[in-house]
Amino acid sequence: MSEMPPGLPKHPIGTFAFVGTYAVIFVLAWYAVYLFIYLARQPVTP
């Protein structure tokens, strides 16, 4: 593994923020579909 250049933060904060934002949007979108489309359509009765 190559050496990290000096002066960089220990953890990639920008990457963390970017992927974290993606995760939050993903979860919110998943629950939007779940609540407003999936559950809103009601079950079919077998």
Place this chain on the structure above:
Amino acid sequence: MKVDLYEKIWMWGVGVILTAFFVSLAYAAVAGSMHPPSHVELIDPTPQTLMTNPRMNPQGVSVDESGAIHVRVIGVTFAWLPGEVTVPANRPITFHLTSADVVHGYMIVRTNGNAMVIPGYVSQFTTTFVEPGEYLVACNEYCGVGHQNMATKLIVVPEAEWEASPS
């Protein structure tokens, strides 16, 4: 084992999200009765006998002695038989679906009506359409070169209109 704080956050985050998704789906399935349409009923899929099989007749819309409305549809490559059907709004409609050849999918777009149609089985579900209108019925299981043409219409009319001229 030394695990970095950030890695712990990622692992716990992923675990929490997956658990939340699973619990949500389990809740819908158990408490909300959100199950895939299914019905264990076998039928001889031979095309020569399927069309006249009493359990798939009459095809289209029919009303039984109790007043319940049934829709029987047979999927063939690449059409639904019969094509357009007209049903009343705000009445439970029981669909009986089977295939004469390959696996199809009977999807009433924008509604909860959506079932796999498998040769040798009768798929069944009961649903109620609240809003009158024309609904696209599409095959959503790839069934061959003409799959994209396997679509028809389900017409939902107000109950009074349907009672006046049931189709």
